[in-house]
Amino acid sequence: FSTFGNSLKWEKNSLTYRIENYTPDMSVAEVDDSINRALQVWAKVTPLRFTRIYSGTADIMVSFGRQSHGDYYPFDGPSGTLAHAFAPGSGIGGDAHFDEDEMFTFSSNRGYVLFLVAAHEFGHSLGLSHSDDPGALMYPVYSYRDPSTFVLPRDDVNGIQSLYGSNPS
Amino acid sequence: VPVSEVTVQDESFAENYLKNFFNMTEQKGPSTRRGISPLSKKLSEMQRFFGLHITGALDGETLEMMKKPRCGVPDGKIAR
Numbered sequence: 493f494s495t496f497g498n499s500l501k502w503e504k505n506s507l508t509y510r511i512e513n514y515t516p517d518m519s520v521a522e523v524d525d526s527i528n529r530a531l532q533v534w535a536k537v538t539p540l541r542f543t544r545i546y547s548g549t550a551d552i553m554v555s556f557g558r559q560s561h562g563d564y565y566p567f568d569g570p571s572g573t574l575a576h577a578f579a580p581g582s583g584i585g586g587d588a589h590f591d592e593d594e595m596f597t598f599s600s601n602r603g604y605v606l607f608l609v610a611a612h613e614f615g616h617s618l619g620l621s622h623s624d625d626p627g628a629l630m631y632p633v634y635s636y637r638d639p640s641t642f643v644l645p646r647d648d649v650n651g652i653q654s655l656y657g658s659n660p661s
Numbered sequence: 662v663p664v665s666e667v668t669v670q671d672e673s674f675a676e677n678y679l680k681n682f683f684n685m686t687e688q689k690g691p692s693t694r695r696g697i698s699p700l701s702k703k704l705s706e707m708q709r710f711f712g713l714h715i716t717g718a719l720d721g722e723t724l725e726m727m728k729k730p731r732c733g734v735p736d737g738k739i740a741r
Contacts, residue, residue: 565733576733594730604730612732622736624710632682633711634730 493630493651494621496579501619501655502551502586505539510550515596518606522598527554530610533629533642534618537649538656551586552617554610558592567591574604574634577613588613601636608637611644620651666721675719678727679703682735683710710736 495501509531514523531542531552542552560566563584567573570593577588588610590596595603608629615630623630628647679685685703701717708715711726 567733571728571730573733574730591733609732616732616734622732622734624712626712632731632734632736633726634732 493623493647500579502580506541508543508545508550509552510545512555515556517596526606533611553587556590556592569593575609575613577616586617599639607639619655667719
């Protein structure tokens with residue numbers, strides 16, 4: 493695993509998130525569930541806790557956009573880049589953006605499983621950079637895994653616990 | 662003579678990829694004419710990261726990896 497420079501991390505364990513808009517590829521309930529489960533992947537192994545808010549600015553703002561979407565890092569159309577997220581910090585820090593030109597799915601291997609992409613992006617939101625371990629969630633290349641049986645790989649557990657410690661409960 | 666499997670378009674694609682994800686800067690001036698080129702250095706860095714055969718040259722295996730769907734955060738770097 494690797495972290496951003498100076499072990500950049502949140503200096504609090506209670507974080508908020510907000511879903512700003514939705515992809516038409518999936519139902520609202522499916523998006524909500526995918527995002528929530530992606531955050532819980534990290535909460536399970538750390539003291540971090542996530543609360544959803546519906547207005548105002550959250551620590552982690554989640555949105556779908558295509559091409560230029562307001563952050564000077566335009567998406568590239570179908571395929572290529574699927575999503576990106578910013579390291580912990582104020583403002584745009586922690587925010588996760590998903591490329592609307594991709595086809596996101598709830599669990600099918602036809603398209604990209606939003607849960608898997610989001611779990612990876614939230615790793616960045618929490619302070620993890622890319623891993624060179626091909627089996628790690630934080631490996632930069634997408635590979636399908638069954639979301640119903642997903643277990644956070646050891647490399648990612650070690651990475652996130654190096655920043656926040658383990659789950660006290 | 663081996664037939665090249667890499668097109669001019671592939672080279673341009675690879676340069677953009679390395680600029681985006683491996684912090685490759687523009688090649689300028691005569692200093693790039695000597696020694697190992699920045700492109701070759703960055704290709705080696707990328708091949709090492711992904712566990713590919715390290716050649717420093719753009720080959721089919723490297724190009725295939727570059728074209729896989731991926732996250733848009735530069736590897737090992739903070740997007741400033």
